[in-house]
Amino acid sequence: MDEQAIGIVENLKKDPDLMKSFEKGRKMAADEGEKFIEIKDREIVALIAYLQRLGTDIKIKDSKQETTQK
Numbered sequence: 001m002d003e004q005a006i007g008i009v010e011n012l013k014k015d016p017d018l019m020k021s022f023e024k025g026r027k028m029a030a031d032e033g034e035k036f037i038e039i040k041d042r043e044i045v046a047l048i049a050y051l052q053r054l055g056t057d058i059k060i061k062d063s064k065q066e067t068t069q070k
Contacts, residue, residue, distance in 0.1 A: 001049070002040070004049050004052070005040040005041075005045050005046075005049060006040060008040075008045050008048050008049060008052075009039045009040045009045065012039060012045075022039060
């Protein structure tokens with residue numbers, strides 16, 4: 001799970017606007033004395049991971065069905 005989350009975060013880091021937003025949030029949390037939730041621990045990363053896995057499982061299932069139908 002952590003390995004997949006790290007991969008997702010690396011892809012998200014390629015978007016400079018998104019990274020500016022996260023850095024702004026980190027600074028605001030520090031200024032206000034609040035806890036900053038790292039990108040890899042956010043719900044959006046879990047959702048992306050779930051959707052990636054769902055897409056992978058569908059491809060595998062479809063391939064097995066095609067093999068059995070031939």
